[in-house]
Amino acid sequence: MEFSNGFYMIIGFILCLVLMFVIMPPMINYLHKIKFGQTEREEGLESHKKKNGTPTMGGIAFILVPVVVYFLMSLFTPFKLDMNTGIILLAFVGYGLIGFIDDYIIVVKKDNEGLKPAYKFALQSILAVIFFFIYQTSSSTEIWIPIIDVTFDLGYFYFILVFIMFTAETNAVNFTDGLDGLCSGQMIIALIPFLCFALIQGVDNVAFLIVLVIASLLGYLKFNKHPAKIFMGDTGSLALGGLIAAIAMVLKQEILLVIIGFVFVAEVLSVIIQVTYYKKTHKRIFKMAPLHHHFEKCGWSETKVVTRFWLVGVVLAVIGLILGVM
Template sequence: MFYWFYRHLEINIFQYISIRAGIGFFIAFFLTLYVMPKFIAWAKSKKASQPIYDLAPQSHQQKAGTPTMGGLVFVSATIIATLLTAKLNNFYVALGLFTLAAFCFIGIKDDISKILHNKNSAGLSAKMKLILQFIVAIIIATALYWHGHTTTIHIPFYKYPLADFHIYAIVFWIIVMVAASNAVNVTDGLDGLATVPSVLAFFTLSAIVYITGHAIMSNYLLLPNIKLSGELTILGSAMSGSLIAFLWYNSHPAEVFMGDSGSLAIGGIMGYMAIVAKSEILLIIIGFIFVIETVSVILQVGSYKIRKKRVFLMAPIHHHFEQKGWKENKIIVRFWIISFMANLIALLSLKIR
């Protein structure tokens, strides 16, 4: 809509991505802030609450009855804000909106399965969830490849492409999106724990995708120039705005959980933006909290299957610290601090090459 103002009413300010990204941020923020309390009231009336995992720490049982599927609100707000502020004929924006909606849809199916069918925390089977994620990721990765998106791989602190995967990049991109989606899902276990690292990640990815879409800035920083990808900054900015508003209600003690409809969508679009910005490897630093949470689960399961011994008191690792007696707020804030520092390092890597 705002780009329409520029093209038809000649309001020049709306040609700039940075201006429209800022407008998109605030539209998503205020829309989420306005709709979320109404959604919470509706969810409570329908008893759409998150079943608490039986093996979760005992303190989590008091969260029973908290509404879930808050992700449906902030994802919808992000999509609306992007539709109003971005160029909809831009390939990267259009595919980004599809990515967000598709992964959210998988999460909705899982959440509804938990709430209405199983009445427990199981939801969709792990196999079915993975199959759906892979199907969506295959569609997105194939679309990127046939559009001509560069298949080179870049690593932090090194100015030249490490390798060119050619058609095998499709496999790599699929793994990135599915891994990122599940990593955020694993992290979403404490109030606000996944929300702030996600906000920080989207700020960082939005900055990187803006730079890679800008010929002069990308050349100065020795980054690949991905033509027309800068418009994706608007989607990332809108995502940040909606998540900050969601945090208003998700901070401890949470009034609403994002559910898989939120966590899977966040991870999916995070992976997609990293692929577009050629920051697939850098995403390990950008989403460092999500990485250590996922690694803790892999180590725990692997160790128990091989040695019949646990590495942590409980996995994911945030539960380990709960078992050690750390208060929930202390765990959350400390993980936020780690995420903030990791994203600073990721941004510094753009210059130190």
């Protein structure tokens, strides 16, 4: 009996969701037991100090579950590993590994600085270069500009675009991961338009992988929503940044990544603006950076900040989707 791709996507979605519900409770207990807990910064918000000791590195689960399910289901479904899914999986796991090293140093070595910024950026850069050279062997260096519907070839300048996409997006998602459920919920919202693009383009392998990641993130969000029982750590945030950058690249929606993921962009821009302005004037533009902390300082509750950011994300996702199908 032959089943449709849609049927297999539903099965994969349910399987990932159930696996996350089953895996997360014992994982949280185990991380508690071995004291893999979050350490809040001394200069951080007072309301966040109670989060000290909350298990971190939860990103391991939502990386492994969709990857394992994808490979297992590729044995009996039409969804196979190809160049596109290979690049996406490499970005997902590769950047997750960088984050894991950072988390390991912080949690196990008790060094709050983690992986030195220069080393972290160097590793992120190396992966971006690798992705470019792998991708350009089987795809063009053209980009599509929405609204004006113009496509032009960037040539070697496409390398610069890819480099910025991966390094900026991974750091942007990393900065967004500061409130319970904020980053995971925002990523689910941002991935939905890319799922639609993949289905419209007929890139079913990529669509299937996105479905599995969304399901895994939904399962993770159950335990990460306020009050969070676990955090994703840099393991999860860097992995998600690499994932969505790779998806945008293989679907040729590089420009729309900025629009759809503008919440992530705003978070990292707030940090850049704050640091730059303070160095020049010794004054602050925001009460605290990243941006979500500014609103907390303004008196918003954590859940209010998260839900408002999600709503902005939904609006941006809809705009991006409309621009992408026009």
